[in-house]
Amino acid sequence: MLGGREITWERVERQGCSVVYPHGELTSAAYRAFTDALVKFAVEEPRAVIVVLDNLRVASEPLYSAFGSAWMRVGEWPGVPIVLIVHSPSRRQWLRGSAVHRFVPVHADLVSALAGLREAPSRRRATLDLAPTADCGQRARHFVEETCLRWGIPEVRVDALLVATELVENSFLHSDVPADIQVRLELRNQLFTVAVGDADPREALLREPGTDGPRHYGLHLVARISRSWGCAPRWPSGKIVWAVLPTGRRRDLRDFLGLRPQH
Template sequence: MSVETEVCAEGGRLVVVFSGHLELLNVSEVRTQLLKCLAEQPDALLLDISALDVREPLALAVFAAVARQAERWPGIPVLLCGPRSGTRQSLHLAAYKQLLVFASLDAARAVLDDDRRVRPSLSDELLPVRGAARQARNIATEACLRWDLPHLVAPASLIASELVSNVVDHAHTMMTLRVTLRRRYLQIAVRDGSSEPPMLPTRPSPTAPGGRGLILVNASAHAWDWLPCAGGKVVWASLATS
């Protein structure tokens, strides 16, 4: 039996309720589901594993991997809730010591409710037209100036412009640009309607039009990557604020 998941929204958070049997064979499907949840850029991701039978403790590594991804982007906490006694013992291993583990969903909610930090964010829906890149630069510039980050105006506007241009040139779909200020990073993400992964050219032709967008993003950003999401993908990049 594979792992079954039920995802529900709680305000700005997402709760994922697991049931079934967790084995190494179904780790991939669990990871894909959780990455799609991260692509929604929630305030927090709560994983209820109280009904999950962990038959192979090594499979718990999927939660540690997703938590590491969430720390890189979108910079949100991943909270593991309600592990059974045997699972709780496995989570004491060194490989899982960075995981945030709580006895129940309510205990995790209480911690999140006690931390009422508001993460500033600007977003806009853009059409796949030539003027979209200019609008993306304007949004990134406005965000940097609003949040007292004038030194990031140039790289943030370049990254936003290039990510949006890639959608215009390749995906040809509507897109959502979101710029968010986290504790240590300014994060820029573009969600589009294509599931095709972005490709970083290894040897772009100097005479070919385009093709350099992700090279510029790669050179300017602290980190960048992409995640699958419902109906497409999210490509993101982060800039250190200090």
């Protein structure tokens, strides 16, 4: 079983999906940990996360929004669908009439849940584990360079190198847990993702840049040059910071940083 004091989880794999069984009561106090757990299952990139609700009590109806919240956190990346199985006809009917069903499909059983999944988009993936040493940023850049060349997407190379450098060096400098740093590269639907994981569970946050000029550092740079970025928890502990870059024609970096001269 996985989880904390309030809710525990069982997990099995079926046809490439993570089928998870939460046990316990979803309360307002457990809300964030519950959504974090759903995100962690999705970050492992199964075909889908299928949640069986038979043994989950929900303290109040608004707390069902946890499923929509988790879906929004993983919709851009890793893009893994979250699906509910509800065997109780009355509970299933209520959920299908609620706002939850706008984001998360509700099925009667595993057979219908699996049948209702769309064909997953093809993904190309490459991963590299880095020891947290002073040259880890350089090794990450070499990995990104090689991967962009091998996958035939040279136009995203410069942005990807900048993102990988910032995320890896941020992990190296600020993680308090001495463990390998994982770099995950992914190409899906003409979007290139750089994801960097470490064992430190503290969330990556934007910090205010310096006030002495139009300069932006660290995650501010990542946020400016990427289509989207985020920070997700992962099992058994730690986090993954990710950024999505569109492939295609690359904008001049000076546009992102506001450094073009004004005419």
